[in-house]
Amino acid sequence: MERRADHRPEDRGPRMIPNVLAIAGSDPSGGAGIQADLKSIQACGGYGMAALTALTAQSTQGVSGVHVPPVGFLRQQLDALASDIRIDAVKIGMLPSSAVIDEVVSWIDALPAKPPIVLDPVMVASSGDRLIDPDAVIALERLIARADVVTPNLPELAALLGEPVASSWPFAREQAARLAQRHGVLVLAKGGHLPGQETPDALIGVDGAVAQFLGARISTTSTHGTGCSLSSALAAIYARHGDWAVAARLARTWLRGAIAAASELEVGAPGGHGPLHHAYALWAGQAFPGAGAELTTWWDDVEPIRSAIDDLWFVRQLADGTLAREDFDNYLAQDALYLHCYARALERAAELAPTEPEREFWASGAQACLESELALHEARVGAVVGADDEPEPSEETISYLSHLAASAGTGDYGILTAAILPCYWVYQDVGEKLARVNHPGHPYADWLTMYGSPEFAASTRQAIAWVQRAARTATNDQLGRMREAFEQSCRYELAFFAQRTAVAVA
Missing domain, CATH: 3.40.1190.20 (Ribokinase)
Structure with missing residues (x-):
């Protein structure tokens, strides 16, 4: 054992x-x-x-x-x-x-x-x-x-077992499991020697994987002493x-x-x-590595919320193309209202940002909300935000926007960006999964293409990096408020996806 x-x-x-x-x-x-x-x-x-x-x-x-x-x-x-x-x-x-x-x-x-x-x-x-x-x-x-x-790295793992070097991640995990069982230890299997753009790692015990970690390969020759x-x-x-x-x-x-x-x-x-x-x-x-300040820990802790989003009627029907046009149009109408106010939150983040690159990032995000994303919404719904006949905001939309406004009102850059982040991260996560079922002729192909695009994934990674930097330099009090703002936004994302039209509810 x-x-x-x-x-x-x-x-x-x-x-x-x-x-x-x-x-x-x-x-x-x-x-x-x-x-x-x-x-x-x-x-x-x-x-x-x-x-x-x-x-x-x-x-x-x-x-x-x-x-x-x-x-x-x-x-x-x-x-x-x-x-x-x-x-x-x-x-x-x-x-x-x-x-x-x-x-x-x-x-x-x-x-x-x-x-x-x-x-x-x-x-x-x-x-x-x-x-x-x-x-x-x-x-x-x-x-x-x-x-x-x-x-061990993969060549070392193979040498310790007297086996060929693993050429696939499943085989590497099997080798790590055999070494763990042979000696009753934990083995940190490392996938850095595998081909491809992913570098998975896993902590393997005698009963199987204790934890697995995924990540894209970092393009560099600076690997001495890893x-x-x-x-x-x-x-x-x-x-x-x-x-x-x-x-x-x-x-x-x-x-x-x-x-x-x-x-x-x-x-x-x-x-x-x-x-x-x-x-x-x-x-x-930045502070020493600690679970409370690491966004990967935040993301893991909201896994039940993320799973609930994946299981929602809206997401499942959006994936297979059976979602009623009325439900999708209602969603887009509420999302258009949301994005208009969300852009103001991004602008406020740009004002509070401590560095020029961060200011430019959040400001460009605000501009993207007002241009490309809203243009797509308007083309689909046929309504312009601010027009006389625009829909009334739902309770879910009002609650989410009130949360963002309260986060902006703190005047704290870390708290505000933590509240903003789920609109990037959750959408990128959902969009990446939906992109796998997207195909020519899919009734919602344009929406799936936008949120499953490499460009949106890159923006999400940068947003995560900026919030991660803020978390690692935050005081304990700030860090706790940042994490609560992040988790609350994730809960609002779930409620936003789950809302139905008044006709559907009736």
């Missing part, structure tokens, strides 16, 4: 500032190994410590040499730390030989209480250079039995929160931000694998 948070003694609960020990090799270029571990631990809210297992001569271009100090000196480092400092979590990386692995196993077994352990079975660098000897691969079996989570950084972040965040699934999600989100921000750095010559920007969030004044 896999080990979970309750394997720790009572006094080893989650820590505000945990002490996290990294046991790994060095990287003088600073992108991987111990150097990346310490940066990652600090970026994720921990105090980093290090015990060196090997010295490497490497850069962004590759590894040119490895020196392994005597294993007795490694034990001296570990014993010195354990005798003086509380260790709240351990990340283990490069262990170049079976002798080094056996020494680490011996040290773990001698501890009076085992801390949570994340094992990154480093075998090959991003450049393709091998970092451990063949006997060490066999010895890793003994260490995996002491770990709580193992984070495995080191992710495993260190996982250890640090788990020590703060005490939940492996939460820690995996937050560590992955942080890592993707560090990869995306890597272009801000100027490290290494062309042709190599550049480092991540480990300090991107700290330099932007």
